[in-house]
Amino acid sequence: MGGRPFRQIMGFNADEPGRRLGDTTASKIPGRTGVYPLIEWGWGRQQVEDYLLRRFGVHWPKSYCTFCCFPVSMGSRPAHLERMRSHPEIAGEVLRLEYTAMSLNPNARLYGKDALLEFFDRSRPRDRVCLEAFERELDVPWALYHVRRLFLLSDSGRRRPVMRSTERVDLGSPRQLARQLTSVSERHGVAVEHDPVYGRARTWVRPRGETWPMAEELFVTAPARVVDKQDRHFERDWAALMPGSASQLPLG
Template sequence: CPYPVSAGSLPDHMARSKRFPAQIAEAAMLEYTAQALNPLFTLYAKSSLREELHRAGNTAALDLLAHRLDTEPWSVYEVRRVLTPGRSDHCKLWHGLRCALCLKLAENAAVLPSEWARCKDCQTIRGHRCQRRDPLCSDSERKGTIWRSVRRVGTLTRRQACGSLERFASRPGRELEHTASGVPGYAFGFDRLVTVQRGGSFPAVERQFVAAPAAVPSKARGGFETAWRSAAGLAAAAAAAGERSAEGLLTGV
């Protein structure tokens, strides 16, 4: 891997990055865009590549990144996520594929296999998906599958994209969130507007608008809209009441 993450290899990696500032700036650009859509998407577990380059004194790479962020096209993104509940212990115990021994025991007991608890070996068998028809199969305290939709609105300059987001956030009840740069002297911060906050249990939904380089196409997992409506229900409908369409960001209407 050209981007080792272990603490022992980081100094060597930073030394190599000084020999290839353009290539490392490309990696930092990808990381910045990913982090704009999801703050957790940093190259390193406890810091970003930008911060490591700053610690290493690699101003050449940082200057290249700053130039690209100021000159390349930007956009405003609508990012929505659906977080489903995870499987409960009850579901893992009773629902799923069974080994030959458990099937034989169920047959001898004249019960359906689904009515015979799975042994520890059975619980390691993969490939079966419970339909979650039983409410006991879902655990609202466990995070399950994450569905995401990204919608890109327009192609703008950085100033225009950030200005559109600021205007969108200027309505009563909204607040623009700014994440500081983390690298002194460089405009590497992020602006986002969260219009639907994630709840503390699952299923949960969240919706936010962010300004970022126009490198990510609009995309969504198949069936996302159905999953969104199912998870959001009346709560999402109430939160979305009065929301402008994303296209309104560009027109100011």
């Protein structure tokens, strides 16, 4: 922009005024001023759709961003779920994505406090089609993962970004890997969580504590879609927090 002041028009509607505040506070571009005409006019989503219908003579459907994490915050989850039901194969992918993420981290829901699977009822025909697509997504090789997280403090006592380590331990079928994890866990007196519907098994070797600094460690089965990844200096910081600490399960 050559450093000159400019206005940027944003299409946030009157049903989502919080996005205006977020846009204003998050903008770091020198000279930028956000403009929000739909909010200023008081036009919500329905008024916008009505205008487009009058202007162009067709219903203008909302775009379907399958991995968008904002539908709940924008109050449009019912409409988002309807779009999923209209595209069951895509819905199956999204359900598998969330299921895999929540296997490694139960807090990793896509849309707030509730998991997507909670909104699909097999007794409803359109939901059943989505769930069948999800089950096809799970019909792939699975992996046993070793997951560790560190919740550390800086020298000033502030919370640092969470550090993570994810390592694939083995490949196989869900049942085979669940039996392996259960067998080793039982021999070492560690409980195993089972998902009786879709087959996940999970063992918390070190559950998360309540105060920082702390660590957590688990073994879990999930679709083999997750790549190995470890933050820089993770092993050094893990050893520093828990010197001489080795996993309680001989799997990794």
